Amino acid sequence: MADMLMISESRDTALRQRAELLGRKLQDALSTLVSELGRRGMRDQRSIREVLQLSQPVVSRLLTSVRGGDPLTTLNSIPGQEALRQMLRGASAADVDRDCITKVAAAVDELGHFIDTDFGDRAAFDAVLSDWVVESRAAFEARHKAAAFKAMSALRGVQADVVLSAGIIFPTPGAENFSSVGIDALLGCRRTRPSGLLRNVGSWFVPPGAHHTVTSLEGRPIAKASDMLLAGFSTVTPDLVETVQHSSVFVETTISGLPLGRSDDAPGVDYVCGQLLSNFNRRRRTSDSSTAGIGGHAEPPCEYFIVDVWLHDEVWPDSRAEVHIFDTVVRGAAHPNDAARRNDRLDMVETVQSLGTGPDAFRLPEYPRYGELLRHVCAVAGIDAARLRGYRCKIRYPIYGSQIGIEFELPA
Known part of the structure; x- marks a missing residue:
């Protein structure tokens, strides 16, 4: 095992060194070409575009790759093979120096052979470069997550504009623990295929012997998902929400009546619900729990997945917020404190944003009614909105089915 690991690391190092060498060669050759064009009076992007017969984005990438000091950055920004071939044809037609074109x-050619032989295609090479060139990670992830969103929306037959999982954590009156309000919203839901069906799996049941309770915001028992609907904010009516209990813990919610396609006369529907978890969250760490927080699953496929946590000023005032993203494909939902799930953490560029304090911070561009929603929830649950501070993780095109949460380290 150790020998195999050493061989693998050695090959990784050799590949990177070859890539750096190739990047330097490309920098040198392309710099020669750009300098040759400059001597002939073609110094701006427009004139270079015209003489090489390239599009504006390709010329921009070409010049960026030449000016990059790091050879790996050059490889990351350089245009694709077909664009480079067109560049050579344009240079030949413009009678650029033959030795320059040959170089x-x-x-x-060496770049094409390197990609084909060692990686298979440019997409696989870009994936490797996303680790080698850290500043390219965000663009790489965004590009592939957008493609995955389109694919999963088509395959599942449903999608949402926004999936929101928000929580308000506040002291339980007269108790040592904290309570919390959970808000789940699926906004702009629609079918992308006639057969599409929106299903969600969740839980609101309380294990036997538990000290906490789960009710509607008004304190009523929850028997089905529609009992949690916030009627003033949902365009889904209770008759379109079906609940099926699959076990002592999990329930499946099916929402029907979604519009097909996207048009002004068939806007996506909003499903907004809330629940009150009384005497639930721990104030301090225990032997099996060092963090606490709020999270959810990226389901259905959505353009934005947003986790918001609003903490009362008496709740973990010195704790730092961290985002945890888990792969749930094989082993399902993960507890952030479970060491056995550490390798299921996804290494993504997502971060947590501090939102500020009080109702003035209740803003969400993707959902204009968000401030109104939070004020309503606070009023019903008897929470002083002025004493809340917020944290947000907003992900565009989240990985379908991944578990995304904001965690806070509990005090000792």
Whole structure:
């Protein structure tokens, strides 16, 4: 095992060194070409675009790759093979110095051979570069997550504009623990295929012997998902929400009546619900729990997944917020404190944003009624909104089915 690991690490190092060498060759060859064009009076992007017969984005990437000091950055920003071939054809047609064209062609051929032989295609090479060139990670992830969103929306037959999982944590009156309000919202839901069906799996049951209770915001028992609907904010009516209990813990919620496609006369529907978890959250860490927080699953496929946590000023005032994203494909939902699930953490660029304090911080561009919703929830639950501070993780095109949460380290 140790020998195999050493071989793997050695090959990784060798690949990176070859990539850096190739990046330097490309920098040198392309710099020669750009300098040759400059001597002929073609110094701006427009003139270079015209003489090389390239599009504006390709010329921009080409010049960025030439100016990059790091060879790996050059490889990350350089245009694709077909664009580079067109560049060579344009240079030949413009009677650019033959030796210059030969030098560039050799470097382009070497790049193509390197990608085909060692990676298979440019997409696989870009995936490797996303680790080698840290500043490219965000763009790489965004590009592939957008493609995954389109694919899963088509395959599942449903999608949402926004999936919101928000929580308000506040002291339980007369008790040592904290209570919390959970808000779940699926906004702008629609079908992308006639057969599409929106299903969600969740839980609001209380294990035997537990000290906490789960009710509607008004304190009523919850027997089905529609009991949690916030009627003033949902365009889904209770008759369109079906609840099926699958076990002592999990229930499946099915929402029907979603519009097909996207048009002004068939806007996506909103499903907004809330629940009150009384005497639930721990004030301090225990032997099996060092963090607490709020989270949810990226389901259905959505453009934005947003986790908001609003803490009362008496709740963990010195604790730092961290985002945890888990792969749930094989082993399902994960507890952040479970050491056995550490390897299921997804290494993504997402971060937590501090929102500020009080109702003035109740803003969400993707949902204009968010401030109104939070004020309503606070009024019903008897929470002083002025004493809340907020934290947010907003992910565009989240990985379908992943578990996303904001966690706070509990005091000792």
